[in-house]
Amino acid sequence: xxxxxxxxxxxxxxxxxxxxxxxxxxxxxxxxxxxxxxxxxxxxxxxxxxxxxxxxxxxxxxxxxxxxxxxxxxxxxxxxxxxxxxxxxxxxxxxxxxxxxxxxxxxxxxxxxxxx
Amino acid sequence: xxxxxxxxxxxxxxxxxxxxxxxxxxxxxxxxxxxxxxxxxxxxxxxxxxxxxxxxxxxxxxxxxxxxxxxxxxxxxxxxxxxxxxxxxxxxxxxxxxxxxxxxxxxxxxxxxxxxxxxxxxxxxxxxxxxxxxxxxxxxxxxxxxxxxxxxxxxxxxxxxxxxxxxxxxxxxxxxxxxxxxxxxxxxxxxxxxxxxxxxxxxxxxxxxxxxxxxxxxxxxxxxxxxxxxxxxxxxxxxxxxxxxxxxxxxxxxxxxxxxxxxxxxxxxxxxxxxxxxxxxxxxxxxxxxxxxxxxxxxxxxxxxxx
Numbered sequence: 024x025x026x027x028x029x030x031x032x033x034x035x036x037x038x039x040x041x042x043x044x045x046x047x048x049x050x051x052x053x054x055x056x057x058x059x060x061x062x063x064x065x066x067x068x069x070x071x072x073x074x075x076x077x078x079x080x081x082x083x084x085x086x087x088x089x090x091x092x093x094x095x096x097x098x099x100x101x102x103x104x105x106x107x108x109x110x111x112x113x114x115x116x117x118x119x120x121x122x123x124x125x126x127x128x129x130x131x132x133x134x135x136x137x138x139x
Numbered sequence: 140x141x142x143x144x145x146x147x148x149x150x151x152x153x154x155x156x157x158x159x160x161x162x163x164x165x166x167x168x169x170x171x172x173x174x175x176x177x178x179x180x181x182x183x184x185x186x187x188x189x190x191x192x193x194x195x196x197x198x199x200x201x202x203x204x205x206x207x208x209x210x211x212x213x214x215x216x217x218x219x220x221x222x223x224x225x226x227x228x229x230x231x232x233x234x235x236x237x238x239x240x241x242x243x244x245x246x247x248x249x250x251x252x253x254x255x256x257x258x259x260x261x262x263x264x265x266x267x268x269x270x271x272x273x274x275x276x277x278x279x280x281x282x283x284x285x286x287x288x289x290x291x292x293x294x295x296x297x298x299x300x301x302x303x304x305x306x307x308x309x310x311x312x313x314x315x316x317x318x319x320x321x322x323x324x325x326x327x328x329x330x331x332x333x334x335x336x337x338x339x340x341x342x343x344x345x346x347x348x349x350x351x352x353x354x355x356x357x358x359x360x361x362x363x364x365x366x367x368x369x370x371x372x373x374x375x376x377x378x379x380x381x382x383x384x385x386x387x388x389x390x391x392x393x394x395x396x397x398x399x400x401x402x403x404x405x406x407x408x409x410x411x412x413x414x415x416x417x418x419x420x421x422x423x424x425x426x427x428x429x430x431x432x433x434x435x436x437x438x439x440x441x442x443x444x445x446x
Contacts (some may be wrong), residue, residue: 068321
């Protein structure tokens with residue numbers, strides 16, 4: 024039984040170390056970046072937010088993602104001059120298992136979508 | 140801001156939960172219930188690793204053998220998001236089983252340890268209604284338990300009984316449906332499941348049907364702040380499990396099967412990347428056949444990590 028206790032404790036430690044910091048930076052706004060605000064419905068617990076952050080962080084041009092859970096917002100940071108696709112943003116939220124609503128950002132941030 | 144009614148004061152509820160938990164003696168991986176699965180999504184390409192430490196004891200023997208049955212299980216669960224709607228689960232337990240009993244030759248101990256049967260499941264979100272701070276989901280699942288655990292083990296006293304074997308030896312399908320309703324303040328999950336057990340080595344374990352309910356209430360923080368704050372949940376779960384009689388060499392064992400209702404108070408600490416949880420499962424009603432051994436309790440502690 025002692026061996027199993029030690030193994031279980033080591034497993035916890037290993038997993039917590041591997042979990043580490045989020046793969047995407049929080050993306051603080053600044054003069055060299057734009058923020059895109061996306062309203063997201065359905066994300067109502069902390070453990071759900073990670074998948075959302077991960078999918079949005081994979082989009083080309085995105086340098087940071089911040090989730091404001093209480094307000095139902097995902098704030099995506101993009102470098103000035105870079106563009107992202109609205110379709111890609113919506114798709115990322117659906118791939119996380121949630122529902123995207125409105126997307127708000129300066130128009131120059133968005134690339135032309137192949138699909139609406 | 141209106142004052143919360145005293146019954147819903149989070150400090151009082153938190154205290155009551157701790158008293159209940161401390162005063163009292165086949166899961167999967169996202170935030171949600173401790174003893175069964177949830178319909179909450181796993182993102183595409185997201186991986187969740189879950190480990191539990193489960194200790195069960197059964198000593199309430201209606202017969203004359205004074206049986207004392209202990210099981211230590213370490214079920215490992217991996218969940219993978221294929222799409223936002225489809226999630227695959229793999230569950231593989233490590234088991235240590237010990238049975239002490241009295242015979243004409245004196246007190247005997249029979250024991251076995253090793254990996255049990257692997258279960259693979261697929262779960263699909265059939266229906267989702269998402270609002271700000273709320274989601275309701277319905278998700279059917281289907282899977283198969285593979286005979287990876289040893290099922291024909293013997294010791295000095297002969298073949299081990301089915302309850303002591305690490306695996307069933309048979310290919311057993313399982314299917315069911317989960318409903319989840321989650322808000323910022325609480326979550327409710329319910330699941331109905333049926334497992335059809337097939338035969339191996341002249342033994343067919345009885346089929347199992349179960350109905351599970353879980354209610355998780357956010358004890359802390361009292362109000363939500365910025366970003367993604369960690370949550371502390373008080374949890375209360377209910378499991379009603381019916382098992383059919385085991386058939387051995389064509390004869391139904393009269394001392395097997397029955398219906399048990401468990402209540403499980405628990406606690407969960409949930410962050411963005413990981414969850415820590417613990418619960419105690421207590422049998423409230425046990426309507427078992429013949430001289431079937433009754434459960435005393437099951438203690439669980441575990442964690443989940445998201446990658």
